[in-house]
Amino acid sequence: MSLALRLADEADKITTARFRARDLVVERKPDRTPVTDADVAVEDAIRAVLAAEAPDDQVAGEERGGTAGAGRAWVVDPIDGTKNFLRGVPVWATLIALVVDGVPVVGVVSAPALGRRWWASAGGGAHTRDALGERAIAVSGVRDLSDAYLSTTHLGTWGEYHSREAYLALVDACWENRAFGDFWQHCLVAEGAIDVAAEPIVNPWDVAPFQVLVTEAGGRFSDLSGVARFDGGNVLSSNGHLHEAALKVLAENR
Known part of the structure; x- marks a missing residue:
């Protein structure tokens, strides 16, 4: 470290x-x-x-x-x-x-x-440092997708690499959505500010640190099939409570 x-x-x-x-x-x-x-x-x-x-x-x-x-x-x-x-x-x-x-x-x-x-x-x-100092971080306690805050990087990539309809179904299932994008969304999951982040196309170097960051914060990190890996070409990070529900929505609407 x-x-x-x-x-x-x-x-x-x-x-x-x-x-x-x-x-x-x-x-x-x-x-x-x-x-x-x-x-x-x-x-x-x-x-x-x-x-x-x-x-x-x-x-x-x-x-x-x-x-x-x-x-x-x-x-x-x-x-x-x-x-x-x-x-x-x-x-x-x-x-x-x-x-x-x-x-x-x-x-x-x-x-x-x-x-x-x-x-x-x-x-x-898992830890962070900002203007308020250093502190340990943890994922949120949200347990229903209807209460969840969701993020992705670029909506256009869903149509090319996975399924635009699947992601929009996940959007509809959640309370709120944004495109914080890239690294930031996974950090926000780890610190409990948002609940789910999904990306249909990533390289290993794009997400490697988040597997340990999110899991050490109490969350779950996997590819879009649910396998805990950073080199699967796509990724879903969550507070853990919502992971299976998000995977199900994405799978059912491809």
């Missing part, structure tokens, strides 16, 4: 210096998603620290590649929410997870433009 927090500190130095910079360099990757010079600089800085501090560990990052096989692997998204970052929207974060034999055991999410950081370790609970 100490090393993960240090990695987040290094990332914050770079991202805050480059956020809203007039000379920010933006390119497109083969999948047409944007990447900035800050994304690459953050991942390179994290890899440099890990090479010195944990040279035997694997590293899998969004920009430089790599895999998280057996043993210890660090899974890194240097800037989750790059589209927000390059537009000057302050909702973006660096995501860092230590995965051991395929299971995340340490997770850190650092969103310096929001003044927020979240972290968790297996057996160590």
Whole structure:
């Protein structure tokens, strides 16, 4: 955990210096998603620290590649929410997870433009830091979908990767919905501000820290078939009470 927090500190130095910079360099990757010079600089800085501090560990990052096989692997998204970052929207974060034999055991999410950081370790609970200080966090106690607060990232991806009708059925089953998007919605689930977050398409580095963050906060994290994994290509995080009900709605309306 100490090393993960240090990695987040290094990332914050770079991202805050480059956020809203007039000379920010933006390119497109083969999948047409944007990447900035800050994304690459953050991942390179994290890899440099890990090479010195944990040279035997694997590293899998969004920009430089790599895999998280057996043993210890660090899974890194240097800037989750790059589209927000390059537009000057302050909702973006660096995501860092230590995965051991395929299971995340340490997770850190650092969103310096929001003044927020979240972290968790297996057996160590989930925590956050904001303007009010540091505190332990826990999921909500909402037990009925009709009382639930729901979030996703981009509605358009449901039609392409899963089922737009299924997600809209889940919207109709819930009390309120928003698109907080990307990292933030899963952090909000962990701290009990919202109850369910669903995404039809994700990469492993997009969600690795949330498996440990949400579960240590007392919630549940799985793919859309209900399997507890971060590399299934889609994800549902919840306060646990609502998980099976949300999975059922999504399955029945595909």
